Amino acid sequence: GAVVSQHPSRVICKSGTSVKIECRSLDFQATTMFWYRQFPKQSLMLMATSNEGSKATYEQGVEKDKFLINHASLTLSTLTVTSAHPEDSSFYICSVPGTGQTGELFFGEGSRLTVL
Amino acid sequence: AQSVTQLGSHVSVSEGALVLLRCNYSSSVPPYLFWYVQYPNQGLQLLLKYTSAATLVKGINGFEAEFKKSETSFHLTKPSAHMSDAAEYFCAVSENSGNTPLVFGKGTRLSVIA
Numbered sequence: 001g002a003v004v005s006q007h008p009s010r011v012i013c014k015s016g017t018s019v020k021i022e023c024r025s026l027d028f029q030a031t032t033m034f035w036y037r038q039f040p041k042q043s044l045m046l047m048a049t050s051n052e053g054s055k056a057t058y059e060q061g062v063e064k065d066k067f068l069i070n071h072a073s074l075t076l077s078t079l080t081v082t083s084a085h086p087e088d089s090s091f092y093i094c095s096v097p098g099t100g101q102t103g104e105l106f107f108g109e110g111s112r113l114t115v116l
Numbered sequence: 117a118q119s120v121t122q123l124g125s126h127v128s129v130s131e132g133a134l135v136l137l138r139c140n141y142s143s144s145v146p147p148y149l150f151w152y153v154q155y156p157n158q159g160l161q162l163l164l165k166y167t168s169a170a171t172l173v174k175g176i177n178g179f180e181a182e183f184k185k186s187e188t189s190f191h192l193t194k195p196s197a198h199m200s201d202a203a204e205y206f207c208a209v210s211e212n213s214g215n216t217p218l219v220f221g222k223g224t225r226l227s228v229i230a
Binding site for chain 1: 150157158160165212213214215216217218219220222223225
């Protein structure tokens with residue numbers, strides 16, 4: 001299966017600062033990547049679809065100006081949480097569609113963001 | 117719209133006992149169905165997937181699931197639980213085989229008691 005790498009795995013920041021999370025597809029190119037958010041003991045909620053070379057598509061209720069997504073290459077998508085606040089503390093996970101046309105997604109290791 | 121319901125947010129079994137995690141789905145078209153496992157502070161690992169081939173799907177670590185269209189179910193089973201099976205399990209559905217996101221259930225936490 002595909003290898004998806006996320007960095008950093010954990011980050012702690014002060015309220016008001018910005019944090020960038022990187023998602024890399026290591027063994028094949030991905031024109032699309034998905035960003036999910038997971039609160040403690042809850043399921044994964046889709047935040048946005050990252051599209052290489054074009055604007056991301058955000059789910060209803062997700063602030064595009066707060067969660068900036070850049071998909072500048074076929075192997076890298078970044079999520080920047082701008083002006084972070086404690087309520088943004090969460091587990092952020094990226095995923096890459098497989099190439100086998102089975103609907104399967106391959107997931108990164110996740111990034112735990114804690115905003116103080 | 118597609119959706120997934122996982123019955124039971126927490127299931128506890130004894131080591132060596134049968135594991136049964138329930139998943140029901142809603143989809144307007146023949147679905148693609150998945151079970152993922154998540155260990156603490158980690159991403160998701162695919163256990164198995166149903167993609168309209170055999171209705172009984174075998175996955176990794178001894179898990180299997182059966183697609184039952186009449187019941188709109190895709191329950192996950194394992195004959196004998198091991199301590200290492202303790203984790204969070206998510207059922208997910210997609211109506212498309214291409215570049216579309218998955219819709220996840222709320223998850224079931226499996227505890228295995230020695």
